[in-house]
Amino acid sequence: MHVLFVCTGNVCRSVIAERLTRALADEHGLYDELTAESAGTRALVGFGVEPLAAQTITGLGANASGFRARRLKPEMVDRADLILAMTEQIRDDIVAHVPGARPRTFTLLQAYRIAKVSGARTVAEMDRARNDLALVGRENIADPVGLxxxxxxxxxxxxAENLAPLLLWLCMPTGHATDDRGRPHLVVLPGGRRDVPPVTDTTRIGRQA
Structure with missing residues (x-):
């Protein structure tokens, strides 16, 4: 399964999700089953990871190095098996530009909720269940840039707490990554949050991540 994560600037939220996915695939030996990339609807093209986002990625046990922001393109959407946006507005913008992507496009929090409540184990099952479940509140992950x-x-x-169980639920064989009711449970990356040195690069990116 190839997952595309989308935020606005592609220097913070979507990068965190992409790099956590790669760490998850590495930890569980899912090299062929799970791949990821990220992009931004108004990407800061060519920029590296926002320094505090890089520290967050490292603290969660993943690798923040070697990244450059990219603008979202239709071909990225076309090759993705699952598209996870950070906000409802971004999700809706993706579908407006590539209508055929709707069955594969969710917010991260929406996808996790659908899988957890319905037990859907494929993207197609998640799509079929999306309109059958009550929604309470908005399903957005706020932009932390500048905070x-x-x-x-x-x-x-x-x-991490939404992404890890969702992806393991979708990618691991039946019976893995479940609680005693057969539903996805929280899977913490090895070692949990690490103690990492504070950011020394104080260059901050404007509120567009």
Whole structure:
């Protein structure tokens, strides 16, 4: 399964999700089953990971190096098996530009909710279940750019606690990554959050991640 993560600037939220997915695939030996990339609807093309986002990625046990932001293109959407946006607006923008992507496009929080409540184990099953479940509140992951390191940690933790169980639920054989009711459970990356040195590069990117 190839997953495309989309935010606005492609220097923070979507990068965190992409790099956590790669770490998850590496940890569980899912090299062929799970791949990921990310892009932004208004990407800061060529920029590296926002420094506090890079610290968050490292703290969650993944690798933030060697990244450059990319603008979302239709061919990225076309090759993705699952598209996970960070907000409802971004999700809707993707579908407006590539209508055929609707069955594969969700917000991250929406996809996790659908899988957990319905037990859907494929993207097609998630799509069929999306209109059958009650929605309480909005399913957005807020942009932390310009905010405190603590806010970055909160965003990173929220992405991880929804993303890891969702992807393992979709990619692992039946019976794995479930609780005693057969539903996805929270899977923490090895070692949990690490103690990492504070960011020394104080160059900050404007609020467009």
């Amino acid at each position: 405190s390191p603590e806010k970055y940690c909160e965003v990173g933790d929220r992405i």
